[in-house]
Amino acid sequence: MLTVTDCGDVFCVSDGLHEDLNRVKKKPPTQPVESGGRPDQIVAIDSWYRHLQRNQSIIVDTCQGQLKSRVVCPKCKRESITFDPFMFLSVPLPEASDTIQPVTFLAAAPGSAPKNYNVKCSKLGGSSIRCLRYCCDVMEC
Numbered sequence: 841m842l843t844v845t846d847c848g849d850v851f852c853v854s855d856g857l858h859e860d861l862n863r864v865k866k867k868p869p870t871q872p873v874e875s876g877g878r879p880d881q882i883v884a885i886d887s888w889y890r891h892l893q894r895n896q897s898i899i900v901d902t903c904q905g906q907l908k909s910r911v912v913c914p915k916c917k918r919e920s921i922t923f924d925p926f927m928f929l930s931v932p933l934p935e936a937s938d939t940i941q942p943v944t945f946l947a948a949a950p951g952s953a954p955k956n957y958n959v960k961c962s963k964l965g966g967s968s969i970r971c972l973r974y975c976c977d978v979m980e981c
């Protein structure tokens with residue numbers, strides 16, 4: 841299982857590998873690329889070639905990409921669009937919105953046998969006795 845700590849370790853190993861395998865031995869100073877109103881495709885290519893001036897390895901070739909970020913100043917409305925290199929993307933895993941909870945129903949009437957049900961409960965809340973009754977009607981095991 842991959843944990844957050846493991847991801848950090850993977851990042852350190854990949855970053856270290858990249859630096860060891862970097863074919864650029866003397867890194868020239870570079871400036872961040874601003875869009876200046878140019879089309880995204882042009883800015884992205886410009887940014888990538890700027891990145892490649894300092895970073896060229898099999899890690900870059902196979903594991904890196906670009907993320908577009910757009911920031912607008914709330915005061916003057918100036919827009920800044922940049923394309924930054926990334927090696928890892930964190931993506932949320934979809935969660936099931938419902939869980940199935942096994943329930944054993946024991947009637948108060950003497951002599952009645954216990955019955956098992958699977959009750960579908962919303963993770964967002966809203967499960968209630970009414971829901972339980974409905975679920976018991978339709979989901980008897």
Ligand SMILES: [Zn+2]
Pocket residue numbers: 913914915916917918
């Ligand atoms: Zn501003």
